[in-house]
Amino acid sequence: xxxxxEERALGYGGLVSDLREVYESGRTxxxxxxxxxxxxxxxxxxxxxxEIFDVLCEDLGKHRGxxxxxxxxxxxxSVEDKLQNFKKWAAPEKASSxxxxxxxxxxxxxxxxxxxxxxxxxxxxxxxxxxxxFSCWNLPIGLTLEPLSGALAAGNxxxxxxxxxxxxxxAFLAANLPKYLDSKAVKVVEGGPDVGEKLMEHRWDKxxxxxxxxxxxxxxxxxxxxxxxxxxxxxxxxxCIVDWLDSNxxxxxxxxRIIAAKWGTCAxxxxxxxxxxxxxxxxxxxxxxxxxxxxxxxxxKPEFMARILNKKHFQRLNDLLDDxxxxxxxxxxxxxxxxxxxxxxxxxxxxxxxxxxxxEEIFGPLLPIITVKKIEDSIKFLKSRPKPLAxxxxxxxxKLKRRIIEETSSGSVTFNDAIVQYGMDSIPFGGVGASGxxxxxxxxxxxxxxxxxxxxxxxxxxxxxxxxxxxxxxxIGLLRHAFRYDxxxxxxxxxxxxR
Numbered sequence: 001x002x003x004x005x006e007e008r009a010l011g012y013g014g015l016v017s018d019l020r021e022v023y024e025s026g027r028t029x030x031x032x033x034x035x036x037x038x039x040x041x042x043x044x045x046x047x048x049x050x051e052i053f054d055v056l057c058e059d060l061g062k063h064r065g066x067x068x069x070x071x072x073x074x075x076x077x078s079v080e081d082k083l084q085n086f087k088k089w090a091a092p093e094k095a096s097s098x099x100x101x102x103x104x105x106x107x108x109x110x111x112x113x114x115x116x117x118x119x120x121x122x123x124x125x126x127x128x129x130x131x132x133x134f135s136c137w138n139l140p141i142g143l144t145l146e147p148l149s150g151a152l153a154a155g156n157x158x159x160x161x162x163x164x165x166x167x168x169x170x171a172f173l174a175a176n177l178p179k180y181l182d183s184k185a186v187k188v189v190e191g192g193p194d195v196g197e198k199l200m201e202h203r204w205d206k207x208x209x210x211x212x213x214x215x216x217x218x219x220x221x222x223x224x225x226x227x228x229x230x231x232x233x234x235x236x237x238x239x240c241i242v243d244w245l246d247s248n249x250x251x252x253x254x255x256x257r258i259i260a261a262k263w264g265t266c267a268x269x270x271x272x273x274x275x276x277x278x279x280x281x282x283x284x285x286x287x288x289x290x291x292x293x294x295x296x297x298x299x300x301k302p303e304f305m306a307r308i309l310n311k312k313h314f315q316r317l318n319d320l321l322d323d324x325x326x327x328x329x330x331x332x333x334x335x336x337x338x339x340x341x342x343x344x345x346x347x348x349x350x351x352x353x354x355x356x357x358x359x360e361e362i363f364g365p366l367l368p369i370i371t372v373k374k375i376e377d378s379i380k381f382l383k384s385r386p387k388p389l390a391x392x393x394x395x396x397x398x399k400l401k402r403r404i405i406e407e408t409s410s411g412s413v414t415f416n417d418a419i420v421q422y423g424m425d426s427i428p429f430g431g432v433g434a435s436g437x438x439x440x441x442x443x444x445x446x447x448x449x450x451x452x453x454x455x456x457x458x459x460x461x462x463x464x465x466x467x468x469x470x471x472x473x474x475x476i477g478l479l480r481h482a483f484r485y486d487x488x489x490x491x492x493x494x495x496x497x498x499r
Contacts (some may be wrong), residue, residue: 012201015187019185019187022157022184023157027182027184028156034155037185041149045079048172049068049072053067055166059165059169060138060266060309061341061342077423081425086154090153093122093124121454128154130158131207131449134209134210135147137169138269140162140169149445154447154450155450158187159188161188161196164193171190208230209232210234213235231448235361239277239378240274241378241400258291259291259295263305263367268363275361279375284371308364309341319356321366323352325352326357329368331348333346334346348366349371350371386435387411389411389436395416410435411431424441427442428444430444464482474493
């Protein structure tokens with residue numbers, strides 16, 4: 001096969017066909033191969049840790065502490081989890097076949113009905129085939145290697161398209177993934193939107209895209225040509241409900257965690273970052289003062305917070321405050337440094353709800369605080385808006401927690417913390433509605449790139465003729481007993497007896 005530059009000129013047809021040939025050979029399905037790829041990812045993370053810190057700093061100004069917490073460390077933990085468990089996930093799951101002598105009103109049928117005896121049934125996870133992963137620029141290592149690890153654990157051949165907006169990280173991945181992984185089965189394709197469009201001209205067995213809703217729509221439109229299944233991880237305005245916390249310690253802990261989830265993760269340039277806060281009017285002044293004092297303690301040096309991605313995004317954030325009605329609501333911060341692409345942590349109190357800052361995803365270090373009369377009013381506020389990727393709530397009120405869970409819809413709900421759900425391998429990560437669809441992380445990454453194939457094996461030993469024409473009331477009666485799992489009545493009817 002030629003170079004990726006040559007493939008780009010040809011539209012990547014050769015790249016896709018070569019990967020499909022590798023997959024069809026059965027190479028990627030082998031469990032030992034999958035294990036070797038996951039081990040390769042772990043070696044990459046361990047041996048190239050300093051280089052990863054360097055490229056993340058170059059692209060986004062991330063401090064090594066933030067990079068380890070949000071990308072390298074959490075990712076290594078996730079890959080270890082897959083390495084320990086993927087063989088169990090890949091094993092066929094046998095359906096039970098139990099003798100159930102039950103009445104017709106039972107609503108829980110056996111997995112393999114007795115009427116099918118002798119039979120066995122199982123679910124076999126199988127890889128989808130050749131998959132395409134579009135990663136994003138804000139967590140460019142984590143949002144590439146987490147889904148990649150799931151695709152490899154599931155036994156797929158993979159093409160990774162890193163974001164061109166994080167060029168140093170994209171170049172690092174292109175240079176190093178072939179050294180640590182099977183370069184015949186895993187390809188990295190660099191480039192801008194034109195490259196993405198050319199890749200989407202081809203048939204894939206699954207596409208995962210992480211990014212904006214605008215590009216997500218384009219991906220879905222292109223995918224429709226080949227009926228390619230798509231998973232979209234999109235952004236949203238993630239709200240944070242802060243209840244009145246009686247304990248000073250609880251209030252301080254809540255503020256610590258909110259600040260980390262707003263300003264401490266890529267300067268708020270994250271799809272799961274807190275977008276705005278909802279709080280009771282009387283508690284708002286206390287909360288704002290806590291924010292001010294804690295921000296001063298946390299960000300003692302400029303390098304402790306990432307910078308804005310580029311001039312375009314910097315200007316977009318600056319434009320959000322152009323409206324005098326919005327600018328007048330700034331109660332803390334508001335300083336923009338165009339030279340360093342840095343923005344001071346900024347807090348706004350009750351900006352107009354119809355302003356851009358309250359209708360568009362902020363994706364930056366600006367935090368509106370919206371007050372409500374009663375904290376329960378926040379639920380009505382959320383229900384009037386699109387479903388977010390995450391809802392955060394800080395409260396000890398169990399009734400309020402229950403109402404948030406039951407009366408709102410979101411990709412996830414986290415109480416008394418924020419963003420940490422992203423790093424948990426035991427629960428799925430993904431959106432709902434306009435915030436995306438498809439779930440991954442941990443076992444769910446494996447399942448995203450797998451097909452659960454149902455397998456049923458029967459023998460020729462027993463044959464029930466009542467399932468075939470010519471029809472009569474007797475056969476319908478026998479079928480009725482069978483579908484109700486009423487085997488005693490079925491057995492008696494076959495003998496010409498009544499129950």
